[in-house]
Amino acid sequence: MPKCGKFLLSFVFVISVFARADMVDTYSFNSPEERVRAVALAKALRCPQCQNQNLVESNSPIAYDLRIEVYNMVNEGKSNQQIIDAMTARFGNFVLYKPPFQWTTLLLWLSPIFLTVLAFGLMWRYAEKREKPQHTTALEPAQQAKLAQLLKQTEHTGNKK
Numbered sequence: 819m820p821k822c823g824k825f826l827l828s829f830v831f832v833i834s835v836f837a838r839a840d841m842v843d844t845y846s847f848n849s850p851e852e853r854v855r856a857v858a859l860a861k862a863l864r865c866p867q868c869q870n871q872n873l874v875e876s877n878s879p880i881a882y883d884l885r886i887e888v889y890n891m892v893n894e895g896k897s898n899q900q901i902i903d904a905m906t907a908r909f910g911n912f913v914l915y916k917p918p919f920q921w922t923t924l925l926l927w928l929s930p931i932f933l934t935v936l937a938f939g940l941m942w943r944y945a946e947k948r949e950k951p952q953h954t955t956a957l958e959p960a961q962q963a964k965l966a967q968l969l970k971q972t973e974h975t976g977n978k979k
Contacts, residue, residue, distance in 0.1 A: 845889045856892040860885050863905055864913050872915070 847853040857874060863884070865876035873881045873888065884905070891901045902914070911917040919927055957965065 845886065847889070848893060852892050855898070856889045859892065859898060859901055860888050862915060863888070863902075864915055866909050866913060 847856065860873040861875075863873050865871050865873055865878055865881040865884070867878045867880045868876045871881070873885045888901060888905075891904065896904075905913050911923070917923050917926065
């Protein structure tokens with residue numbers, strides 16, 4: 819491989835190493851336990867801008883701001899429930915990965931159960947249809963005689979081998 823090719827290959831490799839560099843939060847906490855609690859809370863809250871990412875995984879500016887807000891509330895000594903209440907007051911139940919069971923979320927909670935029962939019902943119905951033997955009609959005496967004759971011929975020709 820020519821020197822130019824080796825240089826180009828190594829340059830592409832070095833650039834690709836830094837291509838996936840993510841932003842790292844450098845926030846100081848009062849204790850390691852508070853850091854663990856803050857990160858767990860941020861992972862339990864959904865980013866309002868992103869489709870299905872939590873505040874820790876998302877790189878959006880609003881997720882960054884909300885992470886800092888969660889970290890500040892933890893440092894202020896607020897409880898998990900107070901922080902969750904503040905976020906749901908601001909963004910609604912959308913920010914929760916596990917929304918509370920209410921009449922407005924009834925379909926969300928019951929649809930997996932309904933769909934599972936429906937799937938098993940359809941599979942059972944399909945299996946029942948497959949297991950039932952097909953309705954057959956009896957042969958007339960002339961057809962039975964013809965069948966017996968064919969079977970005899972097959973037996974005689976089969977034994978001659």
